[in-house]
Amino acid sequence: MSTASTTPVLAERNIEVRGLSYRVRLAGDDRAPAVLLLHGFAGSGDDWAWLARRLTIAGYRAVAVDLPGHGGTPAPRALPLARFGAEEQGHDLRALLDVLSVAAAHWVGYSMGGRMALVAALADPARVATLTLESASPGIGDPTRRAERRGDDEALARSIEERGVAWFADTWASMPIFASQQSLPETTRADLAARRRRNDAAGLADSLRAAGQGAQPYVGARLASFPRPALLVTGARDAAYTTLAATMAATLPSALHVTIPDAGHNVHLEQPDWFARSLLTHLRRRGGDSGAAPADSVSP
Secondary structure, three states: OOOOOOOOOOEEEEEEEOOEEEEEEEEOOOOOOEEEEEOOOOOOHHHHHHHHHHHHHOOOEEEEEOOOOEOOEOOOOOOOHHHHOHHHHHHHHHHHHHHOOOOOEEEEEEOHHHHHHHHHHHHOHHHEEEEEEEOOOOOOOOHHHHHHHHHHHHHHHHHHHHHOHHHHHHHHHOOHHHHHHHHOOHHHHHHHHHHHHOOOHHHHHHHHHHHOOOOOOOOHHHHHHOOOOEEEEEEOOOHHHHHHHHHHHHHOOOEEEEEEOOOOOOHHHHOHHHHHHHHHHHHHHHOOOOOOOOHHHOOO
16 A cells, blocks of 8 residues: 655635635646545645645646644634534635636535535536545434534633643544554554644534534434536445445435545545546546546556
8 A cells, every 4th residue: 555645736725705715735737627526534645745746747746735723724712603603614715716707616525624625516516517525424313313413512722722722633643533543554644643733723623613513503304415427435444434424325316435445534644546537537437527637547
């Protein structure tokens, strides 16, 4: 298994949309089909640096965004907490594409970023060429379970504020859902921990409160109406999300579910070559991008 490198993205911009400044990393020709990359909780656009390089080689333009409260995008406490919820983030991301003169992008989201991508895509499918969800969910359908999760998210948010980001990074890495990452090289795990520690405690806390699974409206009942091609990627060692993705794929009209062997929740970290090949094949075959290089022309 090869590991994802931290090859830097070629350009970085701060783009203000609807009164909020987003940090965005860009790579590739402005005229190429755009791939919008959304990270998971406690991540940032830096998590996609290696994939941005692969995408540009294949003829795509990579747009990696720091979501509110992460990396270089703040979640100012002067603004209402609801401003950072999934629906508001969807408005922001579509406005960001407008600034970049992108009519429709290929949306790729991991975990929390997948939930943000799904909510945005359902709200305005015309802005979506294809949708790729990695280890993501449509939210929690049962109101009681959703309320319980909201309470858990609030408790974690308070702990992050009180104990700090270093404590959080260690605690987060020890969660059972990330157990499969213990087999990764030490350098890979150290890079991941360092990126998590670069976040701001208040930003992470308010992201949980506004955009955690406890706060997000359930959108599972709307999946059957989504008209665009979708790829659902999960790791074989992440049984819960693999089962969930299979259920979602059966509901989405044009969806393919790919399960990657020897991977847990974070497939693009644990099996980057498998993930990149699956994504590029999806974009080429289902995205209608005649100008992009064939997926199999890009070696892992």
